Amino acid sequence: MLLVLKGVVKHFRVGRERQEVLAGVNLGVGRGEVVALVGASGAGKTTLLHIIAGLLAADGGEAFFAGRPLALRETRQGREQMSLVFQDPYAALSPHLKVADIVGEPLFIRRKPRQNVARAVTEALHAVGLHPAEAYLRRYPHQLSGGQRQRVALARALVTKPTLLLADEPTSMLDVSVGVEILNLLRSLAEKGMSILLTAHDLAAACYVADRLAIMAEGQVVEEGPPARLLAAPSRSATRELLRAVT
Amino acid sequence: MRIEHLTLKVSGRSLYPLWDVSLRVEDNEVVAVLGESGGGKTSLAWAAVGRPLPGQEVVAGKVYFKGRDILNMPPAERRRIYFKELSLVPQNAPDTLHPTQTVARTLWEIYTAKNGKGEAREAVLPLLEELGLPEEVLRKYPHQLSGGQKQRVALLLALLNRPQLVVLDEPTSALDVLTQKKVKDLLGKINREHGTGILFFTHDVSLAFSLARRVVVLYGGQVVEELPAFKRESALHPYTRGLLASGPRIGDPPLSRRGIPGYALPLLAPPQACSFAARCPQARDVCRKEAPPLVKVGEGQVRCFAYAAGAQRGG
Numbered sequence: 019m020l021l022v023l024k025g026v027v028k029h030f031r032v033g034r035e036r037q038e039v040l041a042g043v044n045l046g047v048g049r050g051e052v053v054a055l056v057g058a059s060g061a062g063k064t065t066l067l068h069i070i071a072g073l074l075a076a077d078g079g080e081a082f083f084a085g086r087p088l089a090l091r092e093t094r095q096g097r098e099q100m101s102l103v104f105q106d107p108y109a110a111l112s113p114h115l116k117v118a119d120i121v122g123e124p125l126f127i128r129r130k131p132r133q134n135v136a137r138a139v140t141e142a143l144h145a146v147g148l149h150p151a152e153a154y155l156r157r158y159p160h161q162l163s164g165g166q167r168q169r170v171a172l173a174r175a176l177v178t179k180p181t182l183l184l185a186d187e188p189t190s191m192l193d194v195s196v197g198v199e200i201l202n203l204l205r206s207l208a209e210k211g212m213s214i215l216l217t218a219h220d221l222a223a224a225c226y227v228a229d230r231l232a233i234m235a236e237g238q239v240v241e242e243g244p245p246a247r248l249l250a251a252p253s254r255s256a257t258r259e260l261l262r263a264v265t
Numbered sequence: 266m267r268i269e270h271l272t273l274k275v276s277g278r279s280l281y282p283l284w285d286v287s288l289r290v291e292d293n294e295v296v297a298v299l300g301e302s303g304g305g306k307t308s309l310a311w312a313a314v315g316r317p318l319p320g321q322e323v324v325a326g327k328v329y330f331k332g333r334d335i336l337n338m339p340p341a342e343r344r345r346i347y348f349k350e351l352s353l354v355p356q357n358a359p360d361t362l363h364p365t366q367t368v369a370r371t372l373w374e375i376y377t378a379k380n381g382k383g384e385a386r387e388a389v390l391p392l393l394e395e396l397g398l399p400e401e402v403l404r405k406y407p408h409q410l411s412g413g414q415k416q417r418v419a420l421l422l423a424l425l426n427r428p429q430l431v432v433l434d435e436p437t438s439a440l441d442v443l444t445q446k447k448v449k450d451l452l453g454k455i456n457r458e459h460g461t462g463i464l465f466f467t468h469d470v471s472l473a474f475s476l477a478r479r480v481v482v483l484y485g486g487q488v489v490e491e492l493p494a495f496k497r498e499s500a501l502h503p504y505t506r507g508l509l510a511s512g513p514r515i516g517d518p519p520l521s522r523r524g525i526p527g528y529a530l531p532l533l534a535p536p537q538a539c540s541f542a543a544r545c546p547q548a549r550d551v552c553r554k555e556a557p558p559l560v561k562v563g564e565g566q567v568r569c570f571a572y573a574a575g576a577q578r579g580g
Contacts, residue, residue, distance in 0.1 A: 059413060059441040163528040164302060193301035193468055195511040195525035205519045219441040226513035226522070249515060263446040264515060 019046040019082075020182060020213045021070070026079035026090065028065055028237075039065050041237035042079065047182065052204065052214045054224035056260060057234035063217035064105075066234075067184050070215070071102040084181070101175035105187040107167035111159040117143075118155040121173045128178070142173040146203060165196035172203065183207065185216040189223060201227045221264045225249065233257045266290045266313065266430060266464065271326030273308055273317060273486075281532040282308035282321060283486045290430065295456050295463040297477035297494075299470065299508070303529045305486040306466040307356060310434040312336070313464065314353045315343050330430070349379045352423035356434040359415035362407040368418055369403040372425060379426045392421050395454065397447055413444035420448065424455060430462040431455075437472060449476055470512050482508075485540030486532045492565035501567045503545045539570065547571060 028040040039062045047053045055063045068074040069090055070081070076090035088096045101124075104110040111120055119126075121142055125135045143151035146169040159167055168188065175183055188204065189197030205227050208214055218224040224231055225245035232242040235256035241248065252258045266289065273283040283305045290296045300306050311318050313328055315335035328335050330351055335343065347353075355361065363371050369389075376385035393400060396417045407415055416439060423431050436452070437445040453476060455461045467473050473480050474497045482490040482505045490502040500506050507525040527544040535556075539545070542552040551570050559568045 058443045060411065165528060194470060195301065195508055196528070197524070198511045198513060198522045199524035201513065202520050202522070202524075221442065222513045222515050222517075225515055226517050226519060246516075259443060261515075263442040 020049045020051075020084060021045075021047040021088075021215070022082040023066075023070070024080050026066065026069060026081065027077045028062070028069060028074070029077050039237055040069070040076070040079075043234075043237070043239055045232055045239050045242075047213050047215050049181070049213055050208060050211045051230065052208045052216070052228045053230045053232055054228035055215065055217045055232050055234055055239075056219065056221055056224045057256070058219065058260070061234040062237045063219075063234055064186050067102065067186050067215070067217055071100060071184055072097045073102075098178070099181045101178060101180040101183055103168075103171050103175045103183065103185040103188055106191050107164055107171050108159075108191065110171050111167055113159055115158070116155065117157050117159075117162075117170055120159070120170060121177055124174060124178050138177050139173075142177040143170075145176055145207075146170075146173045147199075148173065163196075164192050165199065168192055168196075168200055169203075172200070176207075181213060183212055183214045183216075185214060187217055187219070190218075190220070197223070198226075221260050233260065266331075266462075267327075267329040268309075268313060269327045269329070271309075271312060271328065272324040273305075273312060273321045274324045276320050276322050279533055281324075281486055281535075282318075283312070284532055284536060286326070286483075286486070286488055288313075288481055288488070288491075290462050290464045292429070293456065293460045293462055294479070295452075295477045296465075297473035297480045298464070298466045298483055299468070299473040299480050299505075300466075300483035301468050301508075301529065303485075303531065304483040306468075306483060307434055308486075309483065310353065310355070310432055310466050313432055314347070314351060348375055348423070348428065349426045350428050350430070352428045352431045354419055354423045354431065354433040354436060356438070358419035359407075359412055359439060362415060362418060364407055367404055367406055368410075372403070372422065375422055375425055388425055389421070392424060396421055396451055413440050413447075416440055416444070416448065417451075420451070424461070427459060428461065430464065433463065433465040435467055436465055437467070437469065445472070452476060470508050485529055485536075487536065487540060487568060488559060488566070489541065489568045490565065491567075496563075496565065501562060501565070501572055502541075502569050503547055503571075504541050507544075539568075 023043055023045045026040050026043040030037050030039055043066055057063055069076045072093045075092045081088040081090055083096055118139055121139045122135045125138055140151040143154055148154050148169050189200050204214055230242060231245050231248050232239045233256055241254045241257050249261060252261060268286060268288040271283055271286045274281050298306055308318055317323060323336055372389055373385045376388060398417055437448050452463055456463055474494045477494050480492055480494050481488055484504050490505045492500055500509060511522055511524045513522050525544055537556055539552040539557050542548040557568050557570045557573055559566050560573050562572050
């Protein structure tokens with residue numbers, strides 16, 4: 019397993035109340051595997067993704083990444099091999115930066131030489147289907163369609179050559195005719211060996227792209243397995259409810 | 266409601282959000298307008314209730330609600346019918362609730378403004394139940410509600426005075442699948458039990474075909490197809506077929522679906538070619554040189570040269 023989570027717990031304070039968002043999540047993601055976290059709003063999917071990415075600190079539990087302990091603190095430490103793609107491609111790209119700078123930024127932060135960055139950016143744009151890359155390098159986000167923006171966001175995630183890609187609802191803001199191509203793209207990245215953990219509330223999209231579904235409800239993974247098996251014999255009410263909503 | 270040959274233009278620019286759009290909603294009917302971003306859905310939703318989006322002007326066409334020209338109605342008269350005979354639930358409805366008022370207060374204002382003093386509570390409680398909202402929602406402020414709850418409160422506002430027609434712009438797009446299902450079931454129920462007409466705008470293919478009786482497909486500001494919902498499998502326009510083919514369904518193997526290549530371009534001038542030609546797998550020379558007319562085919566209408574020959578000119 020590339021990523022292993024054990025008993026991850028997270029609380030948020032809402033006024034005087036303490037809300038348990040994650041109540042002991044156990045989950046693993048294998049190499050080259052696509053795992054989809056599926057669940058209703060408020061199930062804790064995004065929170066879990068942010069904890070893995072080091073954007074949020076967990077209140078308990080432990081994690082291992084590539085065999086090494088992963089600190090569940092708000093830190094970049096241990097996250098060099100991970101990238102996160104956000105849900106909203108309209109908000110995730112800086113409007114002031116050109117595509118070349120947006121995609122190259124993770125490498126600039128890592129102080130890579132400018133020449134290498136330019137090459138890596140071109141490669142990343144090719145990998146997400148934006149070719150010829152030269153046609154996009156000098157454009158600003160507002161000059162791109164929604165699907166192109168999400169591809170740029172993906173290119174930025176891929177430019178560091180991560181082994182684990184975290185994607186938060188990567189297609190929910192996109193038109194269906196565009197979103198399905200992003201799902202196809204994620205699938206083909208996985209076939210080339212990348213591990214992907216994504217969240218989805220759309221069960222059909224999750225089944226389409228994932229090797230394994232992890233159904234989340236009330237802060238826990240309540241059921242997991244390959245889509246075909248899970249849908250043929252769902253054992254938990256949360257799974258059945260999700261299935262009923264799309265069929 | 267009848268929308269006749271409506272054309273909208275962005276003021277001061279040669280940009281047309283809608284071009285020659287005609288559409289009707291009969292009493293008690295549920296009509297879906299299906300399309301993707303940039304197709305003109307939101308522009309049409311607002312123009313349909315007589316309030317084109319700021320910065321857009323009506324160049325041609327009329328919108329009649331119960332026989333009255335709603336675009337040229339005095340604003341005071343229009344305000345009288347809003348929430349009482351005709352309601353709009355905008356796309357950002359959850360964000361339009363008054364932030365420093367409780368839900369109860371907002372509901373009471375809408376109720377009394379239309380009914381004078383009265384028992385708002387008696388009108389609200391049954392709707393709350395139908396919407397699956399707990400009564401305590403009434404005492405809360407918008408920021409204390411989830412997105413799904415806010416969307417349902419906005420729906421409650423729209424339905425409170427039992428209008429004859431509700432116009433909804435993307436009623437489910439901000440919701441998770443479980444809440445989407447609830448809202449969909451609720452709209453169906455309101456239509457069946459109260460006879461409320463529903464005109465909704467969506468990008469969700471399955472929502473459009475499962476909730477509506479008729480589906481109007483909008484692309485590049487034009488109606489490209491109109492068909493009865495039960496004719497889903499025999500849609501004609503390449504765009505409609507592309508949409509139907511691109512959404513994954515349960516059981517599809519990975520990589521088996523294809524999207525529609527390219528993306529929609531805004532309409533910058535009166536159409537002089539098929540707006541879909543650049544993305545169309547079946548485009549011919551004529552599609553790039555002339556604008557196809559909307560023609561009647563069977564029980565529907567389609568705007569495509571593949572069906573134009575020999576067909577009856579629609580409108």
